[in-house]
Every structure is written in structure tokens, then in C-alpha cells.
Amino acid sequence: MKTYEELIELALEARQMAYTPYSHFKVGAALMTKEGKVYKGCNIENASYTPTNCAERTAFFKAISEGEREFEALAIVGGFEDQEKLELCSPCGVCRQVIREFCDDDFKIILLTGQEDGKNQYEVYDLTEILPLSFGPTDMHIKPKSR
Numbered sequence: 483m484k485t486y487e488e489l490i491e492l493a494l495e496a497r498q499m500a501y502t503p504y505s506h507f508k509v510g511a512a513l514m515t516k517e518g519k520v521y522k523g524c525n526i527e528n529a530s531y532t533p534t535n536c537a538e539r540t541a542f543f544k545a546i547s548e549g550e551r552e553f554e555a556l557a558i559v560g561g562f563e564d565q566e567k568l569e570l571c572s573p574c575g576v577c578r579q580v581i582r583e584f585c586d587d588d589f590k591i592i593l594l595t596g597q598e599d600g601k602n603q604y605e606v607y608d609l610t611e612i613l614p615l616s617f618g619p620t621d622m623h624i625k626p627k628s629r
């Protein structure tokens with residue numbers, strides 16, 4: 483198992499791979515499974531704009547496509563490429579819904595909130611806090627264990 487600090491570091495690593503010639507806004511994510519394995523993701527933009535994939539979804543789709551189904555936590559970091567210190571980058575609505583598909587209410591979302599004196603500050607949220615009153619698999623009569 484990684485600590486939340488370590489997950490943030492891995493998200494910062496992932497951010498370096500972001501492909502962002504249009505927005506120049508680089509995001510990194512690190513998704514930890516319940517067994518402690520980590521999948522990294524970055525945002526990948528497109529000349530046609532709408533095919534752009536967020537860092538969070540890249541991490542999830544990598545993990546899901548490798549057979550993972552049980553997740554513990556996701557760290558997210560982001561900011562413009564020329565930004566000296568990163569601030570809060572909160573996941574978009576589409577990513578929240580993708581997280582909801584595979585994660586329980588108590589899944590942890592770790593958001594980098596600042597960087598002072600070489601230290602990363604962060605906040606930890608439960609999925610239900612950032613996506614209240616959600617619509618998910620159970621509403622479609624899909625049992626969590628059959629994901």
C-alpha cells in the first residue's frame with residue numbers, strides 16, 4: 483500500500499507525460515487498487531478537442547482494461563505547464579461519473595491543494611462528498627460484486 487503522499491508523487495510523475503498542445507494544462511493521476519497496485523494516467527488532448535481524455539479516466543481505463551475492479555484511492559494533480567506551484571485541480575463531472583461506476587461511496591480522492599517549501603499539501607475526500615445523490619450501477623440493478 484502506498485501512502486497518500488506517495489500517491490501524490492506518482493501523480494506528479496504521471497503529469498509529466500500529459501499531451502496538452504491545446505490547453506497547456508497538464509494533469510496527472512495515480513489510482514491505487516485495494517491490493518496496493520498503482521496505475522498512472524495523464525490527460526491526452528486532440529486537435530478535434532472532444533476526444534480529449536482526462537488524466538483520471540486514463541488511469542481508470544488502463545486499470546479496468548488490465549482486469550482490475552477493486553479500487554482504494556485516486557490522487558490528482560494539475561496546473562498549467564508554466565505554473566511554478568500547483569494548486570487545486572478538482573476532477574470534472576465526467577470523470578466523477580466514471581469513478582462512480584467502479585468505486586464505493588468511501589473511495590478516497592486525494593487532491594493536491596498547494597506546494598510550499600518543497601512540500602505537497604493535499605485534501606482527502608470521499609466519493610460521496612464530491613458526487614452526492616449520484617446515479618450508479620446499483621440504480622441499473624447491477625450488483626457491486628458483478629462489476
Ligand code: THU
Pocket residue numbers: 502505507508509524525526527534535536537538560571572573574577
Ligand atoms: N483535465 C483533466 O485531465 N482532469 C481534470 O480533472 C480537469 C481537466 C484536462 C482536460 C484538458 O486536457 C485540460 O485538463 C483542460 O481542461
